[in-house]
Amino acid sequence: MPVNDLAAPSIDIPASADSLVSRIPGVIFQFYRSHSGHMNFPYLEGGGMALAYVDKQQLAEDASLLLEQLTGHDHPKVMSAIERSARWMLPLNTRFRLPFPEEKPHWIAVSANPEPIASGVRWNGLMMDITDQVVEEQRLRKLCDTDPLTNLPNRRKLMGQLTHLASMSARHGTPLSIMMIDIDHFKQLNDRWGHLQGDNVLKQLAMMAQSLLRCEDMLARLGGEEFMVVLPLTSLQQCHKLADRLRQTIADHDFGIGQGSVTLSIGVAEYHCGEPLVTLIDRADRALYSAKEVGRDCVCLLP
Numbered sequence: 474m475p476v477n478d479l480a481a482p483s484i485d486i487p488a489s490a491d492s493l494v495s496r497i498p499g500v501i502f503q504f505y506r507s508h509s510g511h512m513n514f515p516y517l518e519g520g521g522m523a524l525a526y527v528d529k530q531q532l533a534e535d536a537s538l539l540l541e542q543l544t545g546h547d548h549p550k551v552m553s554a555i556e557r558s559a560r561w562m563l564p565l566n567t568r569f570r571l572p573f574p575e576e577k578p579h580w581i582a583v584s585a586n587p588e589p590i591a592s593g594v595r596w597n598g599l600m601m602d603i604t605d606q607v608v609e610e611q612r613l614r615k616l617c618d619t620d621p622l623t624n625l626p627n628r629r630k631l632m633g634q635l636t637h638l639a640s641m642s643a644r645h646g647t648p649l650s651i652m653m654i655d656i657d658h659f660k661q662l663n664d665r666w667g668h669l670q671g672d673n674v675l676k677q678l679a680m681m682a683q684s685l686l687r688c689e690d691m692l693a694r695l696g697g698e699e700f701m702v703v704l705p706l707t708s709l710q711q712c713h714k715l716a717d718r719l720r721q722t723i724a725d726h727d728f729g730i731g732q733g734s735v736t737l738s739i740g741v742a743e744y745h746c747g748e749p750l751v752t753l754i755d756r757a758d759r760a761l762y763s764a765k766e767v768g769r770d771c772v773c774l775l776p
């Protein structure tokens with residue numbers, strides 16, 4: 474084999490790190506915070522879109538021009554990540570939304586190592602635009618938490634929300650109630666009208682129930698023809714009233730198969746501060762069972 478064939482192909486090697494930095498899909502930075510709290514970016518270079526709308530000269534003087542643009546929870550989140558990193562000399566790892574003109578904000582991931590210096594702390598790190606990755610994460614999370622037929626939250630999502638609301642209720646001493654809802658004789662409905670019509674009833678029912686609720690309430694499909702509603706700041710009596718309104722609304726509705734063809738049995742229970750959630754759910758289940766026992770199309774409650 475001729476010796477020339479083994480030689481490395483001729484490539485365009487960047488002359489310096491600086492010329493390489495402008496070609497990478499991210500930003501390399503140095504960030505500084507003085508003991509008095511002044512922050513700036515002594516160094517901020519890179520490629521990709523993230524730098525297109527920031528004024529590097531200004532940020533070299535004052536980083537708050539960037540930090541003040543952060544919206545929602547991002548500003549306190551980033552500030553406390555900086556504080557934690559500075560206090561414990563731990564890597565700074567966080568993400569935030571950077572507003573972009575005439576576009577949705579872009580998600581930026583930050584990763585930097587702190588080093589103490591006499592006048593404050595200096596970080597050397599990277600920022601990357603991770604918008605595509607975050608959008609995909611959000612899509613997958615929604616898929617995991619959603620019932621595909623009705624588009625309602627599923628059991629998994631509901632249990633997370635119920636756990637959160639129960640701890641808020643215990644902490645603030647506020648009432649919390651749940652409704653367990655089951656369609657009566659749904660098997661007969663499917664057998665008589667077909668599975669597609671059954672699906673249609675589930676979808677319409679979900680929309681109608683949703684329209685009777687407040688935005689802080691959560692309606693979920695637990696599976697089959699069973700639904701649950703979690704109602705924060707709602708006593709057993711208020712929940713009972715609402716459950717009966719829902720039962721009546723559904724009984725009055727013609728789902729394309731005649732009024733009265735779809736009815737609900739509903740069990741209602743109220744959270745007792747500190748009890749396990751399975752106990753609350755079991756009470757609502759037993760109330761639902763009682764509603765079936767007394768003849769369906771009714772609401773029963775267990776305090």
Ligand SMILES: Nc1nc2c(ncn2[C@@H]2O[C@H](COP(=O)(O)OP(=O)(O)OP(=O)(O)O)[C@@H](O)[C@H]2O)c(=O)[nH]1
Nearest residue numbers: 655656657658659660661663668669671672697698
């Ligand atoms: N169309 C449709 N049917 C479903 C779905 N999931 C479960 N089902 C049906 O729901 C029916 C539930 O039947 P059962 O558990 O016997 O309860 P029921 O007939 O409603 O009787 P009661 O609850 O005692 O009033 C079954 O026939 C399931 O096949 C679904 O996504 N779509």
